[in-house]
Amino acid sequence: MQQKEEHLDEKELPQKSTKEYVLRLFITGATPNSVRALTNLKKLCEVYLKGKYSLEIIDVYQQADIAEREQLIALPLLIKKLPLPEKRMIGDLSDTDKVLKGLGLKQ
Structure with missing residues (x-):
């Protein structure tokens, strides 16, 4: 079995951040999409x-007042509060590339 080698330009690799992120x-409870979003986000973080x-x-379902203040349009929803600018990402966060771009970790 041959192993395929991939050569990536360093600019294409996600950069680990030195900033503090507030997410x-x-x-919506323990629905499949919510569980997937949480699992995917924790792995990515x-x-x-890390740290x-x-x-x-x-x-x-348990904190409707906070959800109302944030004017949510769809769930699950990740909001990156810091570093600015604030970003919102909807879905189960399974597209790692898209999430990294949304967090500003990849161009």
Whole structure:
């Protein structure tokens, strides 16, 4: 069996951040999409933001007032509060490339 070698330009690789990230994940209980979003986000944070992030998980069924203040349009929803600019990402966060771009870790 042959192993395929990939050569990536360093600019294409996600950069580990030195900034502090403040993240809020809005979920709807233990629905499959919410569980996937939480699992995917935790994995991503441990690889790319280890020790440099805070994550608040908000179940809109239990904390509707917070959800109302944030003017949510769809769930699950990840809001990157810091570093600015604030970004919002909807879905189960399974597209790692898209999430890294949304967090500003990849161009």
